[in-house]
Amino acid sequence: MRERIAVFPGSFDPFHNGHLDLVARTRGMFDRVYVAVLGNPEKQSFFTVAERVEILGEVLGLWEDCLVDSFSGLLVEYASSMGACGVVRGLRSGADLDYEMPMARMNRRLRPEIETVFLLPRPEVADLSSTLIKQVARLGGDVSPMVPVAVARRLRQKLGG
Ligand code: PNS
Numbered sequence: 342m343r344e345r346i347a348v349f350p351g352s353f354d355p356f357h358n359g360h361l362d363l364v365a366r367t368r369g370m371f372d373r374v375y376v377a378v379l380g381n382p383e384k385q386s387f388f389t390v391a392e393r394v395e396i397l398g399e400v401l402g403l404w405e406d407c408l409v410d411s412f413s414g415l416l417v418e419y420a421s422s423m424g425a426c427g428v429v430r431g432l433r434s435g436a437d438l439d440y441e442m443p444m445a446r447m448n449r450r451l452r453p454e455i456e457t458v459f460l461l462p463r464p465e466v467a468d469l470s471s472t473l474i475k476q477v478a479r480l481g482g483d484v485s486p487m488v489p490v491a492v493a494r495r496l497r498q499k500l501g502g
Pocket of ligand 1: 353443445
């Protein structure tokens, strides 16, 4: 039978426990998951794309069905080139839905054979946002309960703590 492959794309700047929950649940539905970092040179980022890929490798390294990658250009073209039949995104709120819906519709126009699958994160991690985590970390707050250990360590290193 054909392998069912998903792409879980994002900026992951940084990857947090809400993302981890979604990757774990995506594994239950697909045979292989590409966790793919968007390489957007126009976007000012905290970690470089190479750093994010490295960190994700540390976090997800034990899950053999999860492969870490980066991409640029159109998401659906990347997904298609990896043989994926699904793109997985998380929905924390109505605001997320407003952001995701036009992208999902455009992606369907471009590649109708690739399904966008929306997952609701567990309530315990549904409030997490990379933007707020960066803000708290920069201001000296403890973000270690919100991110995987490797991410907390790299945040501390980068902030000189
Ligand atoms: O974590 P993010 O920043 O919310 O992820 C956004 C992402 C990577 C899913 C989105 O920016 C994206 O798909 N970018 C690739 C460009 C693309 O395919 N655009 C057309 C879809 S409308």
